[in-house]
Amino acid sequence: MSHSALKLVTIGGGSSYTPELIEGFIKRQDQLPIKEIWLVDIPEGEKKLQIVGAMAKRMVKAAGLDWTVHLTLDRREALKDADFVSTQFRVGLLEARVKDERIPGYYGMLGQETNGAGGIFKAFRTVPVILDIVKDMKELCPNAWLINFTNPSGMITEAIRTYGHWDKVIGLCNVPVNAMLSEPATIGKTREELTYKFAGIDHFHWHRVWDNTGREVTMDILKAMYAGRDGGLPKNIFDVQFFREQVDQMKMIPCAYHRYYYREEEMLKHSLDEWQGVGTRAQQVMQIEHELFQLYQDPNLDHKPAQLAQRGGAHYSDAACEAIASIYGDKHTHMVVSTLNQGAIPDLPEDHVVEVSAVISASGALPIAFGRFQPAERGWLQLMKNMELVIDEAAATGDYGLALQAFTMNPMITSGQRAKDMLDEMLVANEKDLPQFAGKIKALKAAGVTVHDEVAAHIDEHIGQI
Template sequence: MSKKLKIVTIGGGSSYTPELIEGYILRKDQLNIGKIVLVDIPEGEEKLNIVGEMAKRMIKAAGLDWEVELTLDRFNALKDADFVTTQFRVGLLDARVKDERIPLSHGVLGQETNGAGGMFKAFRTIPVIGEIIEDMREQCPDAWLIDFTNPAGIVTEAAIKHFGWERTIGLCNVPIGHVTKAAEVLGVKPEDLHFRFAGINHFHWHRIWDKEGNEVTEKVIELLYGEDVNQEAEVANIHDAVYNVEQLRDLKMLPCSYHRYYYIEDEMLENNIEDFKNGKTRAQVVKQTEKELFELYKDPALDYKPEQLTQRGGTHYSDAACEIIASIVNDKGTQMVVSTRNNGTIEDLPYDCVVEVSARIDSRGANPENWGKLMPAARGMLQIMKAMEETVIRAAIDGDYNAALHAFTINPLVPGGRMAKRLLNEMLYAHKKHLPQFADKIAEIEKDEEITSYVDELMKSN
């Protein structure tokens, strides 16, 4: 068997870590693991210790001798790593609460990866990915970086295009739900279908063929979204707003669950505002779910992933990461949906940008399947979204307030003009601890008592 692998997870104290460990255990015959290092920051030390001890119990129960190390020292943890996975959240869940509640207080969508909240998560995350890559250059220059820190597509583009780490693959759990749902309504196994996905993270479409090579996309559209069908979102944390099937018939493609925020914006916004008024934004719900999970994880008898973890909404991320690692190590050629460099796969987007597409994963990494062109209605929206992502990355790396405002202005889920600027300023002030690149501008904003008092009062009611 190949040499023993060292796998480092940044954000090791995450509630998802048990799923990651389960994924490695399920692939114990494919992965010759010697050491797993779980890394976190001081604020996450308690959770790291709880989930780390549970990881050790899971590995012991599986009869494996893998070493598990828990540490707050990221730089030394990365020494000689073969794979680095990232699942961290800068500012922890309290930052997500701000991302959701501040926009919603103005009647603007607040969501983790879309609209104002998604852009701010990128502002906080991208500089940290850059720091991790700098450490990797010195400590593990040949390692693969597997990113499932959201917003995964933007973070992956920053890692590859701006920080130069070509051995980066981003992933998302959303396509897994679409594959499972399509197979279910067709009454077949997922492996009996061929899927092609194209777009960017949380903004992609897909088509489907059966094993005889017949396209069944339009059939699935009717089965999932036709008249009198009880439409259910494929992701647990997305409201089941009903698509206009006429639009999907015109697309002749199946939408991503997150397209509801763009195709049915009014209903999605109404639902989010209602949750906000009731103190039940997604971040607030997740905080309670995580609290319950960690109480479970403390049980010294628990040595398996509990069913309650599926309530987090991000289930399957970790297992997908394990499959990518196994496919690279064993040159398997597994078909997966990942974020990777475009290289002409989608003709309508820049050659060097990052896209989320169907790809074969082997020892070379991700090898995307060619898609070609999109119909104009999809192409136009996708190009706006990619331009917005590129502008967000520039703002995040340079601390460029002008670029940040421009990104807010062109994002389809943020009103332009005075509201864009007001929202940007409020969120910069709210997240000042984690946005040092914007320090000078934040110092100016802090002089505006209207902004500061509004945010301070709003967050008291968190």
């Protein structure tokens, strides 16, 4: 890695999160000798790339920096000799997310971006693309670090290592960041006064906390949350309390996404209510995105607007900048990342990706040992991690039997004929983004499988919106 001038590449550069990424780099201008930033997108994302790219240039200029911001649809040109590559793309754009949420709802099941059938299909669409990117990186920037925050982040990071055979990768998520930003104040502390230990997998982890005298304060934070103090719930998750007796027994703080598993009935009801009423989260996000891009087009706007916090992924991009600065500057920062287990969680194999507290330095992520879980958490974790492995293998190979296995294992999906029908419809609906399943999709269409009118209507309604 050159230590004089850095070339940073962001794939999915037209994302509404990009201004936060640029802000994060500007904030760390003394730590990172940046020379050029390349924002890469695909033809369908070109309009957004131009808007957000022009804004990125204004932000850099307003900060008085001489960085060059390049906008391109040519990924290979961007990747050549890159030092750091960050990935924040959405295969199939928001229309694909609408399918992930509307189709399961039609079958009476939960449609969600990274959980249930929607999460499985997001992985199916994303894995072939990320493996393609890794292939390009091996040729064009073999020494670069890959910082992934494309969801489902844990599964994508696992695929990069297992099927891409690329070791210089760190997966990021904003859920632990939100927790560490909001929890300390609930007990009158600052982040600096607390020690955090996280363990699990992406969107399925637990954590414990100690104060600066060495006393564990996990239960104090939980008590404060039950007293109504904000514990950092992401914008995209319906707020239903965990059962107090359950968390008292586990003596750990579950991540926000555990609501989909610990309060499945209530979360499903809320999801179906939105499905029938205001529209699914993807449909709401389209509205937020539309408003953000209207703002981004203002030639006078040269800073990140407050409205970006309404997106569920706030603080994602800043975490990516911190990971890059920590690797480049050998900072030994504590971060929660998806990385190789290496014994941090003895309940899972050491050669699989987990999400844990780690020290980030020039050598990447050094996971911090968490120890064994109790049977309840261990059982959940082993089921969910093994399901992820099945999803990744199905995504990498296009094996329909494995896709069915993943659907059967997933706690959000009621297994049986209805689940198989839902799988088949989702395969057909995502045809253009699932080359690995092409043969099976052709056979399904020949057998008469189609996308239901209700779903098709909602997808069509949003096509063409910025």
